[in-house]
Amino acid sequence: MRSLIRGRMAWVLAAVAAILVASLGTGRAASPPSEINIGTLYASTGPFAVSSESEYRGLQFWAEGVNKEGGVFVKAFDKKIPVKITAFDDQSSTSTATTLYNQLITQNKVDILVADFGSVLTSVAVPLAAEHHMLLIDPTGSGANFFTQKTDYLAEVSLPASSVWPVPLALFLLDHKIQRVAVIFGSNDFDASQAETLKALLEKGKVSPVYFHAVPTTESNYQVLLHTLAASHPDAVIEFGYAGNDISFLRALASSGLHFDMVFTVFPGQLFDLLIKNVGVKTLSYTLTYPTAPLVTYEKVTNGLNTADFVAAFKKATGRDANFLDVAGYNAGVIIEKMLGTATEFSQLAFHSALMEMSGNTTTLVGDFKINENGAQVGELLPVAQLQPEGRGLKIVVVYPSDKATGKLVNPAPRR
Amino acid sequence: MALLEYAIIGGILYGIFFSLVGVGLNLIFGVLRMINLAHGQFIVLGGFGAWIVYQYLKLNPAFGIVLSIIGAIIIGYPLYWAVVPRLQKSADPEMLSFILFFGLAQMIDAAMILGFGVSQRSVPTETLGAGNIGLLGQTFPDSWWVAAAVAVLAILGLYLFLTRTRLGFATRAVTANRAEALASGIEVDRISLLSFVIGLALAGVAGVFIPFLLGSVSPSLGDGLTTTSFAIIIIGSLGRPIGTVVGGLVFGLGTMLMETYLPSWSDLVPYALLVIIVLVRPSGLLGRAVRQT
Known part of the structure; x- marks a missing residue:
């Protein structure tokens, strides 16, 4: 009798374990998040404030646009999900940025990590993202040092690597x-x-x-x-x-x-x-x-608004004339949107695979999107x-x- | 040889200007024994004053000097009464002033960003003269000479005030020993207030020339200017306003020589000099034991 009970308990435990393992493995696919949490930093003060705020404004403009349409289409869940941007102010300081990137990854547990403007503020995010196995969407951090080895956790999206410029x-x-x-x-x-x-x-x-x-x-x-x-x-x-x-x-x-x-x-x-x-x-x-969009325009795009339409829509929405960094921030959003619409799983590695799949056949308002295995942007030549x-x-x-x-x-x- | 001459003359002009940048901080420290960590922010406010005078009042930015002095009086009096007497009564006014003025610096930064945005603002260089003036065959923009001339006049004025007037004598007495000055009947609070306002005014006047010597003015410049000013007054002599001139000249010459021969290391100059001076001659190049109380 005792051995029978022991045997049944073993079966029950095995079944519970199997259910738990199964739910862990496919949990995200089974229950899509209520929103896609995009974490980023911006600088309201300091030497990078002008550029950083512009880039952040561009990303916000994209997020507001997709949310008006009900969110971004996420292929892994086969549905549209609204986007939420979690952003902190790094005040142009790399030490503050290090803490805040860490917070976005470990505390806020963002789904997608977007770097702040430029190479200086991106430099601290690159190793952190790799360490935590997070794909870093890098709009304008183009320092050549970031792209020296093969990685699944870095993608430069709005500018070519500075060594290519x-x-x-x-x-x-x-x-x-x-x-x-x-x-x-x-x-x-x-x-x-x-x-x-x-x-x-x-x-x-x-x-x-x-x-x-x-x-x-x-x-x-x-x-x-x-x-x-x-x-x-x-x-x-x-x-x-x-x-x-x-x-x-x-x-x-x-x-x-x-x-x-x-x-x-x-x-x-x-x-x-x-x-x-x-x-x-x-x-x-x-x-x-080097002229960049919107000073040079790209009329035919595969994703997002073309340069002229973006300039007009941005002016209407913000009352500002768009500069390149507004474009760069918006473009980062457009690339994220296509990435989510391409990735078959909701995981960082699947996001990276989606970007590689998009590379070479995607044109946005800054030109041809093309990244190499090191994450460097090699299209969009200036x-x-x-x-x-x-x-x-x-x-x-x-x-x-x-x-x-x-x-x-x-x-x-x-x-x- | 021509490069060396250019660097030396440029260094002297730049150094004279940076003497003005630092002298207000030194005066306030000398008299009040307080470190105004918002000094750079007051310089930046002077820069924005020049920009406002040019942009909105359509006047020559040099009128920003007048605006800076008026601004120093308007801001300085209430600020002094709001914070300084309380700090003086505390057990460690130097350390508390450090914290308080740090907070004030952040507030001014935030207010400037709200008021002016984060972008750089410039004033056309021609407004202080479109040409170049030469010395020993080396030419520099008119704005450099004007900035140096104003700095010389301001520091000379301060020197004459300190050495030729009764208030100046009293200021020096307070600088030398606050307790003895108080015991001898000097109105220490009045002298402190006056020195505080003069210190802010000198910072504002220096700020008027920031768009010309540093290319533009923006809220982000404040902390860097405070640090540089601090290095300059330590090199010269902490607590002796006139010692700032020596600190400024050493800083200017060091920076320009490094920019000529080893440009990538030029921003190390003030800090390397500061470390050397602190190790070799802690009281500064012109210093006495000014911090004895």
Whole structure:
């Protein structure tokens, strides 16, 4: 009798265990969440606040849009689910960001993790995401150091890796036979990786930079640096910095009395209005930049709004003119939306597989989405454009590559 | 050689300006024995003052100097009475002031973000002169010379105030020994109030030139300016306002020489100098044992 009871109990226990294991394995598929929790950080203060807030605004705009339609379609549950954004303020501080990313993963248990703006604030999220086996959606952290090995936990979605950015620029300089190139750059992943790529490509073309120096990321006084740089008699001056660096650099150049035939900076192509306000039309005239959406437009898209429609809808919803970072934040949402609509399971690895599946056959308002096995964005290449005077303002003229050119380069730039 | 000359002249001009950036902090510390951790935020407010004067009043941003002085009086008087007497009565005013002014700095940052947003704001460089002025064949923008000239005038004014007026004598007496000054009948509270307001005004005046020397002004600059100011006054002499000039010049020359020859390390200058000075000569280059009480 005792052995019979023991035998029955064993069967009952085995059945309970089997049910428990089964429910653990498929629990999420059986009971879809009431909302998709997307965790992210933004900076309301500090050097990255302008860019970070724009990017966050773009993501919010996307979330509001999909929620109006009843949420995002999640293939794993075969239904639409509303989106919730859980966001904390890292105040542009990497140490604060580290704590907050950790909180999003371990306390808030977000379903999808989106990095804050730029390489500096993304740098602390990359190892954390990998450690916790979370896929990090990285809108604009393009530092080349992030993408050195194969990973299932990182995907750069709205910008090419910074090591890819200067490829068209290097080809452009070689194509125009610019022999004396000066490069000044911020000592951070984003700027340094651009500078190193440019240098390597130029050297491959038998051009050695006549000036190649890093400056602190917080550099705000370029007067003496410009004078030192001018002593190398460059034909082209390339400055890789964040928006604040570009403003200080261009203003110092304008007031220094120095003239260079060709000047390149990064952020006029991303934060055009901010640079115009701070630097002025005259100083920006004939300088070169990487133009990004919405300054360059993509009409035919496979997912989300195209560039022109986004600009109009964003203006209507927020009353603001969209800049690139608004676009980047929105684009991150569009990629997440397609990822959820593609992934057959609701798991981080399935999300990554979905992104790899989307790679090469998805076009959004920033161009062709294409990631490699290291998570780097290798599509969405940035052309080279010149800011040319038009009336009382400036127009963006794409000058390289030639198949995308919308006008002719003016070189040397006229003296101010 | 030309590069060295340029770095030295640039360093002197930059250093003179940064003497003005730090001198207000030193005056307040010297007289009140309190560390104004919101000093950088008051400098940034001066920068926004210049921007407002140019953008909305359509005046030359130099009028921001007047606005800064008025602002220092309007903000300084109530702020002093609200916090300083209470702090002075506490057991450890220095440490408490550290915490209190840190909180104040965060509040000012938040208020500036609400008022101005987080974006950089600039004033056209030409408003302080569109040309360049040369010295020994090395030219610098007019705005640099104007900033240095205003800094010299402000520091000279402070020097004359401290060495030629009765209030100045009393201020120095309070700086030397607060208890003895009180015992000898000096109105210590009045002197402290005046020094506090002058300190804020000097910070505001320095701020007027921030958009010209640092390219733009934004709320995020405050903490960095406080740290740099702190390094400068320790290099010069903590508690001796005029010692700030030496600290400023050492900082300016060090920064510009590093930018010329080793630019990626240039932001280490103030902190490396600070560490060296604290180790080798803790009272600063011009210092006496000012912190004895």
